[in-house]
Amino acid sequence: MVDRIGESAIPAIARSVEANEVKAAEAEQKPAAEAAEQRVPLKEEELQKFADQVNTFLQPTQTHVQFEYHDELEEYYAVIVDNNSEEIIKEIPSKKILDMYAAMTEFIGLFVDKKA
Numbered sequence: 684m685v686d687r688i689g690e691s692a693i694p695a696i697a698r699s700v701e702a703n704e705v706k707a708a709e710a711e712q713k714p715a716a717e718a719a720e721q722r723v724p725l726k727e728e729e730l731q732k733f734a735d736q737v738n739t740f741l742q743p744t745q746t747h748v749q750f751e752y753h754d755e756l757e758e759y760y761a762v763i764v765d766n767n768s769e770e771i772i773k774e775i776p777s778k779k780i781l782d783m784y785a786a787m788t789e790f791i792g793l794f795v796d797k798k799a
Contacts, residue, residue, distance in 0.1 A: 730750055730759065734748055734749070734750055741763075745765065745766045745767060746763055746764060746765055746766060746772060747763075747764055747766060748761055748762070748763055748764075749761070749762045749764055750762070753778070753781050753785070755781075755782070755785035755789075756781055756784065756785050756788075758781075760774060760775060760776055760778065760781060761774070761775040762774050762775075763775070
């Protein structure tokens with residue numbers, strides 16, 4: 684009888700230890716995940732330095748990157764421009780998407796303000 688109790692207790696203890704290890708691992712990962720979620724805005728000097736580094740990399744492709752400011756969202760977005768024609772090749776993220784996002788946040792803000 685004692686052997687059976689001892690045998691059945693071992694898996695329960697093992698599960699308890701495994702659960703504690705999982706909780707400890709999750710606790711260690713939480714600060715890293717929270718840090719990744721927080722966005723730290725770049726200063727203009729840092730942004731210019733980053734743009735210069737990217738432009739050095741893009742020289743062989745005859746393109747360059749510019750960072751433009753979206754007034755409504757108060758955030759920067761990247762624009763890739765052809766050096767020869769000065770044509771915009773790509774916007775990251777698209778200005779249309781940013782405009783749509785700004786309009787949606789304004790609409791939601793109006794909706795929430797009127798509800799409260």
